Amino acid sequence: MSHERISEEEFLRTYDAGEYERPSVTVDMLVFTIRSEEQENYRKLAEPELGLLLIRRGGHPYLGQWALPGGFVSMQESLEAAARRELHTETGLDDIYLEQLYTWGDVGRDPRTRVISCSYMALVDSSELELEAGDDASEASWFRVEQRLIEEKRHIHEQGRVTERRLQLMLSNGTEQLSAIIETKEQVQGRVRSNTLNLLQAQGIAFDHAQIIHYALERLRSKIEYTDIAFNLMPEKFTLTALQKVYEIISGRKLLAAAFRRKMADWVIETGEYTASAGHRPSRLYRLNLERETL
Amino acid sequence: MSHERISEEEFLRTYDAGEYERPSVTVDMLVFTIRSEEQENYRKLAEPELGLLLIRRGGHPYLGQWALPGGFVSMQESLEAAARRELHTETGLDDIYLEQLYTWGDVGRDPRTRVISCSYMALVDSSELELEAGDDASEASWFRVEQRLIEEKRHIHEQGRVTERRLQLMLSNGTEQLSAIIETKEQVQGRVRSNTLNLLQAQGIAFDHAQIIHYALERLRSKIEYTDIAFNLMPEKFTLTALQKVYEIISGRKLLAAAFRRKMADWVIETGEYTASAGHRPSRLYRLNLERETL
DNA sequence: TTAATAGTGTCTATGAGACATTATTCT
DNA sequence: AGAATAATGTCTCATAGACACTATTAA
Numbered sequence A, B: 001m002s003h004e005r006i007s008e009e010e011f012l013r014t015y016d017a018g019e020y021e022r023p024s025v026t027v028d029m030l031v032f033t034i035r036s037e038e039q040e041n042y043r044k045l046a047e048p049e050l051g052l053l054l055i056r057r058g059g060h061p062y063l064g065q066w067a068l069p070g071g072f073v074s075m076q077e078s079l080e081a082a083a084r085r086e087l088h089t090e091t092g093l094d095d096i097y098l099e100q101l102y103t104w105g106d107v108g109r110d111p112r113t114r115v116i117s118c119s120y121m122a123l124v125d126s127s128e129l130e131l132e133a134g135d136d137a138s139e140a141s142w143f144r145v146e147q148r149l150i151e152e153k154r155h156i157h158e159q160g161r162v163t164e165r166r167l168q169l170m171l172s173n174g175t176e177q178l179s180a181i182i183e184t185k186e187q188v189q190g191r192v193r194s195n196t197l198n199l200l201q202a203q204g205i206a207f208d209h210a211q212i213i214h215y216a217l218e219r220l221r222s223k224i225e226y227t228d229i230a231f232n233l234m235p236e237k238f239t240l241t242a243l244q245k246v247y248e249i250i251s252g253r254k255l256l257a258a259a260f261r262r263k264m265a266d267w268v269i270e271t272g273e274y275t276a277s278a279g280h281r282p283s284r285l286y287r288l289n290l291e292r293e294t295l
Numbered sequence C: 001t002t003a004a005t006a007g008t009g010t011c012t013a014t015g016a017g018a019c020a021t022t023a024t025t026c027t
Numbered sequence D: 001a002g003a004a005t006a007a008t009g010t011c012t013c014a015t016a017g018a019c020a021c022t023a024t025t026a027a
Helices: A008-013 A079-091 A209-226 A229-233 A240-251 A257-264 B008-013 B079-091 B209-226 B229-233 B240-251 B257-264
Strands: A024-037 A047-056 A070-072 A097-104 A115-123 A139-156 A160-172 A177-189 A192-203 A268-274 A284-288 B024-037 B047-056 B070-072 B097-104 B115-123 B139-156 B160-172 B177-189 B192-203 B268-274 B284-288
Touching: A024 A079, A024 A139, A024 A209, A024 A229, A047 A079, A047 A240, A070 A079, A079 A097, A079 A115, A097 A209, A097 B097, A097 B192, A115 A209, A115 A229, A115 B115, A139 A209, A160 A209, A177 A209, A192 A209, A192 B097, A192 B229, A209 A229, A209 A240, A229 A240, A229 B192, A240 A257, A240 A284, B024 B079, B024 B139, B024 B209, B024 B229, B047 B079, B047 B240, B070 B079, B079 B097, B079 B115, B097 B209, B115 B209, B115 B229, B139 B209, B160 B209, B177 B209, B192 B209, B209 B229, B209 B240, B229 B240, B240 B257, B240 B284
Parallel strands: A024 A115, B024 B115
Antiparallel strands: A024 A047, A024 A070, A047 A139, A097 A115, A139 A160, A160 A177, A177 A192, A268 A284, B024 B047, B024 B070, B047 B139, B097 B115, B139 B160, B160 B177, B177 B192, B268 B284
């Protein structure tokens, strides 16, 4: 190569991208929200649950199965712009929390052609939110998300350690029940550590999307511990009990109210308003404290 | 679309990827290591520093400037395989810690053509490590990495809050001194929070790579607090003081030895060996404890 | 009155920061 | 002896878990 002979402007003017074959690039959206299941007992609080938006596939491959909303990235838009565009066409929403998660680039992950997919997680608040009917014959639906540890194996040998886990991912929307088995492997070999994620089986979930969902849940679970990301799932005004339930659902464990309230004390501010109550003591409504010092 | 009429097999057999224009996809490698600066005083310990591997560009654009090692992802290899391949050609190393960081997809980030780049962070231990001469006329070098906060502005208004920071990234390899100014913006607008990263100026650093380096440093800094990622930077046997210095360099603050040793007590095991010492009390050599319960 | 949730007080265990003190080596 | 680092002891403070206790509402 004798690039040194010509100027950068001349190089760029005459640059030919060439005819290498290129992978297709898509974005996949993980839109999470908190939805409340109404209770039969008037005294009891609504039990919130974690919801994920899926689209029924109207074409091959995986016809009739459920997939993450997403689409191709065009040449004129950034990855994030593509993600926001997809989000808008699917939910009608514009200004919501969006975070890039991970880029999936295995060779055989789409049977049609080589597709590299950049996944984004969006968090929307529990207020009313109508789903737009998709453009093609697609159908959108919120699914309740649950995960369950099936098996854990740990093996320590001279050179290192392996921890293998099998998890079941369960998605249901009232009508349909989807599930998948995912295997995670944490390995230390000498001084080298690595993590792998494997999809063992999927029922009703298209492509490798069960794997992506699992990854997103892990990210959500870990980030809720050390950031204020959970507030993106809350409406503007909320009770501390509602906030606590969001933490409990995502972290997967019960929390003690006293400790939780102590921890949140600096993160929230009383609004002075109360819930119009039902059968029990009314509860203060709080909002996010913008002047809070640290995360 | 009438996909429902044909079988999935037939659909895939007749699938035509079509002639849409596609972006190029590359991987960029952030190879970090800890390198030790020898001291003049025989009593003093070597002062370790964080090193990053860069390649001098042998062609346009950014001719002569320094860039992250990387290259195009081929149709037959996964993203991670491409990353490991690049790593191998650049360092000769195979089994080292590798983690996907972020995918950069802004439209104008490469002046030649649309390039989407998936960045990976690799951590290699401080043992000797020769750099392979690159294939084309490229030249590889370790740079000392430092970052400095220049300015911090915080503004709280009714609807939200903005925190803007300016940082200087400084890279030097003894001969050359590179630098860049990066602006970060953390925003809360209503219930929507967002983070943006901007490259304001770069001296000697090609493309948007200064931005990518900044992002990697942030990731490293945050992960060192809650994972054992730092051990990937250590040789098999190490002293607790050496480990502490790695933590100090990456987190950017001094730690107290007593507290640090208490925290690390469960993570390491004594080997029974000691450093062949110089002018002061010899120090125990430890190794990673594989049976440690939690992170 | 009762079921249910809201909200607080306090004891304890744990862990981090601060700082002082002792131990050990080579020149 | 002296410089430098290695390693430990201990006081204090902040925080999280546990759990008991009080407060308030609608039916």
